[in-house]
Amino acid sequence: MTKQEIISLAKKACKNTLMETLEIEFVDAGEDYMIAKMPVTPRVHQPDGVLHGGASVALAESVGSMASYVFLNTEDFFIRGIEISANHLKSVKEGYVFARASFIHKGRTTQLWEIRITDEAENLISLVKLTTISLPKERK
Template identity: 60%
Template sequence: MAFDKEAALIMCNNYCKNTLMETLDIVFTDAGEDFLQATMPVNPRVHQPMGLLHGGASVALAESVGSAASIMFINPEIQEVRGIEISANHLRAKRDGVVTATARIVHQGRSLHLWEIKITDEAGKLISLCKITNMVMPRRR
């Protein structure tokens, strides 16, 4: 079956309703067979006290994109995804504008998925480099 980009984006954005992703204004904007992309505005809602993008907000964006990306590879009727490890290196500060997170698959096993997530600014400069490991498990009813 061919990858349906529009269906993937609708599914991911629908999952965001009444969640942290909605609170942070995370919007899924692009998808492909091996990647998922989302944006998040940088404003006082996601700042740390010095007026910079909070590292925790960057990690929340990375985990949101990396976890949703794994959902594209499973059958949600019978499987679930759980993030079991995330790491982040924050490389550049950001005060305002928009950041874009792009998750790309590194390893797709039956029970573990490893994703690399690059968070960039509008000019494509790397803000944070993250990695998430997701566990694929049977859906609990």
């Protein structure tokens, strides 16, 4: 699958979902990574005007799960996130944040992702670890 096909597939999958609500946009993909961006606006702020950690985690899980969906056999399996942990290192008030999901482990059943969330100046905002699982689809 080409980069454009991957991004197009991801964009189509986001219709009427949390990703669309948070304005998450998939912008790049390679053999073993995927990148999405999200605008930092009052929609994703916590009360004191900075990016909410929950929005960062939603961005991270969205890009990691989408990467699993794109890079694994989803004809026979569906993907679910089963564990996520995040360290928030720096705050952001405006602009965009970018989440890059890269494989740490690509197993048949479980996958481990490192997701680095950075700002436009490439400062590390959050470091997230996501575990996904591939579960067999029921045959009809």
